[in-house]
Amino acid sequence: MFISTLHSRDRYDVACNLLSLKDEYLVVIRHDADQIKQEVHFFIIRIAGLVLIISIFVVIGTMIVLEKMVITPILNLRLDLIAAGKSIYKNQEPPKFYSASTQRHDELGDVISAFIQMFTQIHQAITERQQAEDALRVEKEKSEQLLLNILPQAIAEQLKKQPGLIADRFEQATILFADITDFTGLASQISPTELVSLLNQIFSSFDRLAERHGLEKIKTIGDAYMVVGGLPKPRTDHAEAIADMALDMQQEIYRFKREDNKILNIRIGINTGPVVAGVIGLKKFSYDLWGDAVNIASRMESHGKIGEIQVSSSTYELLKHKYVLEKRGIVQVKGRGEMITYWLKSRQPTAVESQVKT
Structure with missing residues (x-):
């Protein structure tokens, strides 16, 4: 038997010479492959479509799982990081983190837990630092206010910038000394606390007058009160400001009474001249004045009369056109000899006041 095959693109042929046919016949079998090819093609398409559908479902399922398990937590963590940064930058209360509502036991859960713990520690540290800074600022303000109660503001600022000796000369300043009369007798009638x-009530009222007139209180010594005009910031009307305060002090002291209901009174002395003002020493320092003008102002007070305001001739020259002054005459002043002094009575009435009186 002889068999041969021949195939082409579209068909498959088989030729067979059977011995039983004694070589008289040749059997040829032809098979057309077109139909099989189409079926194979359709089968491949169905398999590919099925694979594609399965792949799509797998991808979608994977994306859903990843979105829920990974992507959403990561996005929430990103939002939490932004919120944490704003909270720290603006010093706000801790925000409510989305990540805190998720309980995870994997690597991402460890990252979220570490982030929340780190933020809590940072926020706590910042809060404690802020509280410490606030407390320090309050104490600094108290210290500065205390310093301003001791020193003029300009001198306090200068002392903070350049610690050490501060001394300035002022060519013109007016100094006032006031003394409460019969203070010894008053002290024997009331307790030390009273x-x-x-004294605190009286001097506090004088302090308010000094602030109202723009003057600088220097110090109190026992029952004596000292104030100056024209420093540390120079002003041209320093004598007038001191004169106005002296007149107001006379009216203010009448508000206070002794234990026996007698009205208190004061003796005031004023002088104008050059002084040196500054701060000396390392401890318990204060702003003080030095110079002959200060000594004369003190003598004007001690050589004055109860209920009167005695001024020197230098002060008189600055006040004579705006105030009513009476010449006292020649006074023997300790350490200075003879001096001509004046009594300050009041401010001269204005033109309108004069018309009203007439």
Whole structure:
């Protein structure tokens, strides 16, 4: 038997010479492959479509799982990081983190837990630092206010910038000394606590007058009060400001009474001249004045009369056109000899006041 095959693109042929046919016949079998090819093609398409559909479902399922398990937590963590940064930058209360509502036991859960723990520690540290800074600022303000109660503001600022000796000369300043009369007798009638309380009330009222007139209180010594005009910031009307305060002090002291209901009174002395003002020492320092003009102002007070305001001739020259002054005459002043002094009575009435009186 002889068999041969021949195939082409579209068909498949088989030729067979059977011995039983004694070589008289040749059997040829032809098979057309077109139909099989189409079926194979359709089968491949169905398999590919099925694979594609399965792939799509797998991808979608994977994306859903990843979105829920990975992507959403990461996006929430990103939002939490932004919120944490704003909270720290603006010093706000801790925000509510989305990540905190997710309980995870994997690597991402460890990252979220570490982030929340780190933020809590940072926020706590910042809060404690802010509280410490606030407390320090309050104490600094108290210290500065205390310093301003001791020194003029300009001198306090200068002392903070350049610690050490501060001394300035002022060519023109007006100094006032005031003394409460019969203070010794008053002290024997009331207790020390009541005495100090009364002095505090009197001197506090004088402090308010000094602030109102733009003057600088220098110090109190026992029952004596010292104030100056024209420093540390120079002003041309320093004598007038001191004169106005002296007149107001006379009216203010009448508000206070002794234990026996007698009205208190004061003796005031004023002088104008050059002084040196500054701060000396390392401890318990204060702003003080030095110079002959200060000594003369003190003598004007001690050589004056109860209820009167005695001024020197230098002060008189600055006040004579705006105030009513009476010449006292020649006074023997300790350490200075003879001096001509004046009594300050009042401010001269204005033109309108004069017309009203007439």
